[in-house]
Amino acid sequence: MGWLWHRRLAHVGISTLKKLMKKDLVQGLKDITFEKEKLCSACQADKQVANTHPSKTFMSTTRPLELLHMDFFGPTTHTSIGGNNYDTHGFAHVFSKFAKRAHNEFNTSIVKIRSDNGREFDNTNIEEYCDEVGIKHEFSATYTPQQNGVVERKNRTPITLAR
Structure with a gap:
C-alpha cells in the first residue's frame, strides 16, 4: 500500500x-x-544517467555571473495557463534585458554563456547581441549534454518533481 x-x-x-x-x-x-x-x-x-565526463578539479569562474549555463527544456506534455508548452520566442530580447539588469544592479558583466546547439541559442539575434556587448558564446558538442551538465541537472529537478 x-x-x-x-x-x-x-x-x-x-x-x-x-x-x-x-x-x-x-x-x-x-x-x-x-x-x-x-x-x-x-x-x-x-535517476540513471549516462556516464559523465571526469569531474573538474578547479573552478573556471572567479565571480558570480561570469559564466552562465543556459538551456531550455521542453516541449512538455502539459501546457501552461497561457497555452504554451515550449516557448522560445523572444529569448534574445529577454536575455539582453537580463544582461543589462545584471550590469546595472550588480555592476558586473556576463563574460561567457554556455549552451547547447538548440535553435533558440544558435541564431543571428543572440550572436549579434553577444558580439555587440562582448559576451563569448560557447556551444556544447551536439548530443553531449554532459558538457552543459550544470544546467542539465538543474532542469531535471523540476521535471522530476512535476511527475
Whole structure:
C-alpha cells in the first residue's frame, strides 16, 4: 500500500510520506508500511544517467555571473495557463534585458554563456547581441549534454518533481 501512495503523490520520498502520514495531511494515508527491499522502478530509471565526463578539479569562474549555463527544456506534455508548452520566442530580447539588469544592479558583466546547439541559442539575434556587448558564446558538442551538465541537472529537478 505504501508504494501505491508513493506513486499517487508524484513519487515523493519515503520520509516525506511518513511526515504526511504522521501529521495526517492526506486523507486515507494512515498506518502504511513499506517493503524496504523493494525499489520504485520509475524512480530508479529516472535517476540513471549516462556516464559523465571526469569531474573538474578547479573552478573556471572567479565571480558570480561570469559564466552562465543556459538551456531550455521542453516541449512538455502539459501546457501552461497561457497555452504554451515550449516557448522560445523572444529569448534574445529577454536575455539582453537580463544582461543589462545584471550590469546595472550588480555592476558586473556576463563574460561567457554556455549552451547547447538548440535553435533558440544558435541564431543571428543572440550572436549579434553577444558580439555587440562582448559576451563569448560557447556551444556544447551536439548530443553531449554532459558538457552543459550544470544546467542539465538543474532542469531535471523540476521535471522530476512535476511527475
